[in-house]
Amino acid sequence: MAKAKSAFVCTECGAEYRKWQGQCSSCSEWNTLSEIRLASARPGSGSSGSGRGGYAGDLSRDVVDLSNVDLSEVPRLSSTFNEFDRVLGGGLVPGSAVLLGGNPGAGKSTLLLQTACKLAQQRRILYVTGEESLSQVAMRAHRLQLPTNGLKMLAETSVETILAVAEREKPEILVIDSIQTMHLEDISSAPGGVAQVRESAAALTRFAKQTNTVLLLVGHVTKDGTLAGPKVLEHMIDASLLLEGGADSRFRTLRGQKNRFGAVNELGVFAMLEQGLKEVKNPSAIFLSRQEEQAPGSLVMVVWEGTRPILVEVQALVDESALGNPRRVAVGVDQNRLAMLLAVLNRHGGLFTGDQDVFLNVVGGVKVLETSADLAVLLAVVSSLQNRALPKELVVFGEVGLSGEIRPVPSGQERIAEAAKHGFLRAIVPRANAPKQSPKGMEVIAVDKLSDALEAL
Numbered sequence: 001m002a003k004a005k006s007a008f009v010c011t012e013c014g015a016e017y018r019k020w021q022g023q024c025s026s027c028s029e030w031n032t033l034s035e036i037r038l039a040s041a042r043p044g045s046g047s048s049g050s051g052r053g054g055y056a057g058d059l060s061r062d063v064v065d066l067s068n069v070d071l072s073e074v075p076r077l078s079s080t081f082n083e084f085d086r087v088l089g090g091g092l093v094p095g096s097a098v099l100l101g102g103n104p105g106a107g108k109s110t111l112l113l114q115t116a117c118k119l120a121q122q123r124r125i126l127y128v129t130g131e132e133s134l135s136q137v138a139m140r141a142h143r144l145q146l147p148t149n150g151l152k153m154l155a156e157t158s159v160e161t162i163l164a165v166a167e168r169e170k171p172e173i174l175v176i177d178s179i180q181t182m183h184l185e186d187i188s189s190a191p192g193g194v195a196q197v198r199e200s201a202a203a204l205t206r207f208a209k210q211t212n213t214v215l216l217l218v219g220h221v222t223k224d225g226t227l228a229g230p231k232v233l234e235h236m237i238d239a240s241l242l243l244e245g246g247a248d249s250r251f252r253t254l255r256g257q258k259n260r261f262g263a264v265n266e267l268g269v270f271a272m273l274e275q276g277l278k279e280v281k282n283p284s285a286i287f288l289s290r291q292e293e294q295a296p297g298s299l300v301m302v303v304w305e306g307t308r309p310i311l312v313e314v315q316a317l318v319d320e321s322a323l324g325n326p327r328r329v330a331v332g333v334d335q336n337r338l339a340m341l342l343a344v345l346n347r348h349g350g351l352f353t354g355d356q357d358v359f360l361n362v363v364g365g366v367k368v369l370e371t372s373a374d375l376a377v378l379l380a381v382v383s384s385l386q387n388r389a390l391p392k393e394l395v396v397f398g399e400v401g402l403s404g405e406i407r408p409v410p411s412g413q414e415r416i417a418e419a420a421k422h423g424f425l426r427a428i429v430p431r432a433n434a435p436k437q438s439p440k441g442m443e444v445i446a447v448d449k450l451s452d453a454l455e456a457l
Contacts, residue, residue, distance in 0.1 A: 089262015
């Protein structure tokens with residue numbers, strides 16, 4: 001009897017080792033190696049198409065010149081949500097594998113159930129649930145007032161059974177909720193482990209590619225906000241989406257972290273209502289619900305998310321610190337970048353905050369990942385430090401360098417046009433982003449240095 005072979009896989013980066021060790025040499029993380037059982041090779045398996053020797057018996061593969069590859073547009077399937085289609089890059093691509101992650105209660109199952117019920121009226125869809133019973137899914141669909149006729153349901157966790165049913169039903173879209181509950185019979189580890197998650201996803205993805213089926217996977221998120229399971233799972237799929245939003249917020253943001261068929265970091269905004277998720281067509285309007293009386297430390301900035309500009313409000317609070325080490329707290333912005341910007345403000349703006357606590361918050365729960373918010377963050381801090389409110393019709397964007405210069409940001413013209421559309425009358429922007437002709441009724445102030453921006457206030 002052949003001896004079962006095993007390997008050790010890092011749950012953070014997916015690196016494999018022949019024996020266990022305390023630290024992963026690839027990502028330098030400690031105690032992240034987990035043992036997996038390797039399936040023994042069967043006689044004649046070399047022609048099955050799996051593994052390095054899988055293509056030895058298939059000599060019909062022809063080498064094709066890149067210039068001769070067909071560039072015809074791949075037909076996409078609409079998800080019935082414009083915001084969902086935007087994040088996907090235009091819709092669902094046949095034969096693609098999409099991973100949808102998020103915190104518990106964010107609305108992952110709700111979003112996919114709404115999409116599946118609406119699409120089932122015209123297309124063949126198989127919805128596989130491994131966490132809930134069929135009655136629970138039916139109760140949620142009834143509560144959301146969704147059309148339930150035509151949607152094929154299956155409560156199963158065995159990947160072999162799911163593939164057999166999918167082979168018989170031949171669905172156009174296959175939904176798996178969730179990948180952490182799936183398991184293969186040949187692997188001895190428990191569901192949710194490194195081996196089970198990786199091999200189950202590989203088997204389902206292989207089926208989707210061979211049958212031209214859209215595969216939608218639901219993934220759990222760990223306490224630190226990363227996708228549960230091995231990191232190699234993200235390399236198998238074509239698109240990785242993250243649904244963000246706390247239980248205390250009625251808005252959810254869908255962000256694309258990886259997409260082979262569209263722009264990355266695209267953002268879709270949904271509102272959680274009693275009837276489920278409803279897309280928000282104008283996100284800037286919900287993020288700009290400001291008070292009539294302008295308070296110090298409040299300022300509007302224009303951030304670029306994927307293919308569109310969004311206006312969000314940033315708030316700063318600067319207060320005298322009673323501690324020897326003042327606090328720097330940032331929500332929605334990188335905290336290390338806030339500390340760097342405060343140092344630039346001290347050196348090139350002449351304003352000292354070393355004895356002050358600085359708190360920063362981006363309204364609406366939006367996470368700003370780009371550097372165009374630098375100038376707005378600094379001016380909001382200055383407004384709170386001086387206890388002087390900024391004009392309500394003012395909008396700001398621009399990157400701040402370590403030498404105090406204001407650097408241009410991409411798509412500056414589109415940002416100014418978006419601000420003018422929402423009624424802003426004044427904008428402080430980098431000089432390289434200033435348009436030759438300002439929008440009607442709007443004053444654009446171009447600055448080169450941080451000192452120029454402070455003087456413009």
